[in-house]
Amino acid sequence: MRADVQRLLYERPDLRSYVRQHPNWYRKLSRDPSQISMLEKEANQFYGRxxxxxxxxxxxxxxxxxxxxxxxxxxxxxxxxxxxx
Missing domain, CATH: 1.20.5 (Single alpha-helices involved in coiled-coils or other helix-helix interfaces)
Structure with a gap:
């Protein structure tokens, strides 16, 4: 996984927790880091935001x-x- 994506996950504990609960995102972000916006959208929906x-x-x-x-x-x-x- 790219360093900038790892930094983002480190800075945003909510996203880090979501990725840990949904490990398929590790693969998605490793292959296509531009899917961060989709990750944020799914995490917001998951957390009721x-x-x-x-x-x-x-x-x-x-x-x-x-x-x-x-x-x-x-x-x-x-x-x-x-x-x-």
Whole structure:
């Protein structure tokens, strides 16, 4: 593997970890170092860093927050009267 590709992998621990988990990239980068952009694209998709994945993550978080707020509202309305026995 070329020294510049090795340096890139050393400087980017996320890419290094991805290559270790997907060893076929060692062969691809050794044969064609210009595929670094494809490696970065695949790694970003694997780690959930693409825009659609980020938007989905934010939507899920907002949905969870809204559900918690609804649960708090329900608890306040039923908890205000207190238990009746």
């Amino acid at each position: 693409t825009l659609p994945q980020r938007v989905e993550k934010v939507q899920n978080s907002l949905g969870l927050v809204m559900m918690m707020m609804e649960m708090l509202k329900m608890g306040q309305t039923t908890g205000a009267a207190g238990p009746s026995q």
